[in-house]
Amino acid sequence: MPDAPLKQVHAPTVSPRPSACPGLWRIxxxxxxxxxxxxxxxxxxxxxxxxxxxxxxxxxxxxxxxxxxxxxxxxxxxxxxxxxxxxxxxxxxxxxxxAASDDVRNLMLSPLAGHDPAMLLDVRPLAGQILDLLQGTPRFHQLSAKFAVQLDGGERLAMLEHPHDLWLSALRLEQQTWLAFGLAGSPSSRALGAVPLAQGLALVRAVLERFLDLATPEQVRMRQLLEACSAEHFIDGLGMQIRRDAALLGWRRAPADSPWLGALDQYQGMALGVAPPLGRFNPAMLRGIAQVAREQGDGSVRLSPWQSLVLTNVDPAGIQQAQRTLSALGLLCHNHEPLARIVACTGASGCAKAHGETKADALALSGLLPMGAPASVHLSGCSRSCAMAHTAPATLLARSPGRYDLYLRDARQPGFGALRATDLTLNEAGAMLALPTEHLDD
The missing domain is CATH 3.30.70.3340 (Alpha-Beta Plaits)
Structure with missing residues (x-):
């Protein structure tokens, strides 16, 4: 933050390019x-x-x-x-x-980037360079507001399921740090190649330039381009030496296994994960988080892809008091809390496309889910799945107010997975989700 007050900045007289995706400059x-x-x-x-x-x-x-x-x-x-x-x-x-720089700042890191004890690499310096590249290169402002990059340092607290147009993941081969990468996928999928760490920024630039060279106006995401252009052809034209030997192609990113709520290990000290119920803060919650971050941490928080946040460098002696303070404000501080396992979109009160009041229904459903229910239940008001970027273990898709179709994740099927029941009430959905998984398949 600058020491001197910033001069007043007025909203643009010409709106940024049309898009249905909100930004800071585009409401x-x-x-x-x-x-x-x-x-x-x-x-x-x-x-x-x-x-x-x-x-x-x-x-x-x-x-x-x-x-x-x-x-x-x-x-x-x-x-x-x-x-x-x-x-x-x-x-x-x-x-x-x-305004032109706002849309392209889609770079996702682990909320414990630079702090996770399992990390192979502190990705924050490279992340800063990538953000500068995206913001400072006028040609890259042509990218869709949804075009996204993930930079993974091997952290244990990491989202490995969200698809990205370009992902990079740190790995060690022959006592060197490399960046494996893939297109239109996530670090949990097979890498297409790797470059030495020192060439990471050059790789990002080359991928973005090649995408803009090849993509038609209708191909705004990498997955759309790859339907017409093979990944091999795309990589061959990057103009870089890409490692694609057996050691690299046989590599798989280790699974992430850290919870995102409660006390979290850091490389030094402790962190604290908390979440607003169903992804929504009120102003008092944010102010309380800011106060705890100043008094018990380093004065900052990091938002996560689980619709939660992490307070870093928290005094271990103050963890429990911080949790009590934030719990009193209505924040979720423990993984066992029922609402910690439920994700819901805005619902019909805020979105004309939604067929049900998913937020209110999620609150009701949380009282019906026992311990041992699916690790994550997703309530979606329509098929767009705005609240979750990957497929949840169980999805309830609204078909009318208070009525849902139940899907279970199935790698063999696209979208939400396998349809298991239709036109369920919340009580019926709760009863089905309370069954062991093997009975849900009957």
Missing amino acids: VSARDGGICRIKLPGGLLLAEQAEAVASAAERYAAGVIEATNRGNLQIRGIGSDHAGLIETLLAAGLGPRE
Whole structure:
């Protein structure tokens, strides 16, 4: 944050390029008002920035703040003063000084990047270079607002299921650090090649340039381009020496096995994972988090792809008190809490496409799920699956108010997986989800 006050910045007189995807400079209308998405650099949010978001949500909107599944924040229910909201967020350092740079800042890291004891690499320096490249290269501003990159340092706390247009993952081969990479997938999938760590930024630049060289206007995501262009042809044209030997092609990213709530191990000290119920903060929650981050941590938090956040460098002696304070504000601090296993989209009160009130129904369902229910249950108001970027173990897809179809994840089937039951009430869905998995397959 700069020491001197920032000069006032006015909203652009010409809106950024059309898109249905909200950004900081582009507020998109919804049934409950405008939506502004704040893309955080590597998920990082300083305590004073959290307070600025809380104040902005109160002053310019309905006080609803959401954690997204890409480690960002968004404000809902925004009124007519869009310029005032944008100026407030920019003054807090929460966005680029130019509208054209906002859309492309889609770079996801582990919330414990640089702190995870299992990491092979502190990815934060390279992440900063990639963000500078994305923001500072006018040609890359042509990328879709959904085009996304993941940089994985081998952390134990890592999201390995979200698909990205380009992913990079650290690995050690022959006592050297390499970056394996893949296209239109995630680090849990097979790597297509690798480059030495020192060439990581050059690889990102080459991939983005080649994508823009080859893609038609309709091919806005890597998966669409790869339907017409093989991955091998794409890689052959990068103009770089890519490692593709048996040692690399036989490599698989180790599974992530760390919970994201509660006390978390750091390389030094402890971290604390907390989450707003169903991904929604109120201003008091954000202010409480900011206060705890200052008093017990390093004055910052990191948003996660689980619609949660992590307070880093927390004094181990203060972990339990921090949890009590944040629990009293309504935040989830333990993995065993029922709502920690449920994800829900905005629902019909905020989205015209939703067929049910998924947030309210998720609250009701949380009282029906016993211990041992699926690790994650996803309530989606429509087939777009806005609340979850990967397939949950169990998905309830709304078909009408209070009625859902139940799907179970099945690697052999696309989308939500295998359809197991239709037109269920919440009580019927809860009863089915309480059954052992083998009975759900009957």
